[in-house]
Amino acid sequence: MSLKRIAVMTSGGDAPGMNAALRAVVRTALYHGLEVYGIHRGYAGLLRREIEPLTSLSVGGIINRGGTILRTARSEEFKTPQGMQTAVQVLNEFAIEALVIIGGDGSMRGGVELSRLCDVKIMGLPGTIDNDIPGTDYSIGFDTAVNTALEAIDKVRDTAYSHERVFVIEVMGRHKGFIALEVGLAGGAEAILIPEVPYDMVDLLERLHDSYHRGKHSSIIVVAEGAARAEDVKKFLQEHTPYHLRALVLGHMQRGGAPTAFDRVLATQLGVHAVQRLLDGHTNEMVGVEGGRLVSVPIEYIQTATKTIDLRKLEIATMMAI
């Protein structure tokens, strides 16, 4: 039986490029004669029936906008058996045959649960600045977040040099260090602390001393929030060194702003691919990009696999810091 009506939502932490993905999903679906419904505020909005039809115009002028026009939320209620049951009921009430979920790890897990409970065809689309979802090399928003953090670090570097200071800069990444590693390498960090690799504060101290004695009087240390808090690292180093230290938490600014060209193109390709897979009869998958090719994996894959970080990049960063 061919598809007639699909729904789309953005869920979890927002990521630059979610709007571009939404636009691509809606326009591809309309192009193929489907009806499209937008669900506001992710799973929370689904439970509250915050659902409305979307037209091509609804997604006009948003390819360049950060955030998500559908808004987003994290929902604890959805995770309860009652919440799940309501979600299925609402999807059936609105005669939704397929649901495209644009979001991160938690949102994909929600998709897995739904796929087990109902016949609605689930299609996940990875959107998170953390880039920690297995099954895709890149998730929407990562490139923009890295460039936003890099711009901030470049600016801090100017003042670090002028005042001969050491800055400990905390970037996002609750469980993984993808942002920290990328931005640390691109920003010429003295050291990069990520959750995947145990670090030794005494070793960090020695590295700082060494570089000071080589004549380097300003440094940037990048830490992923999941590895350490900038303030704690600063405090430790301050207690053991005479250097001028400052801590900086970049925080949610990393989630905002216009998506880069890379994220817009990725989001558009993934949006088109997601709808195309549904039209071709596939279901309960997550789309992604691997080695430059559009791919898809069974959505359960995100529960069993873990995305590994390229530790060679960390070695390179250490080598560059001599």
Ligand code: F6P
């Ligand atoms: O998952 C994306 C992310 O930005 C993480 O890097 C961060 O830890 C978390 O969301 C912050 O969540 P919230 O917006 O709920 O504070």
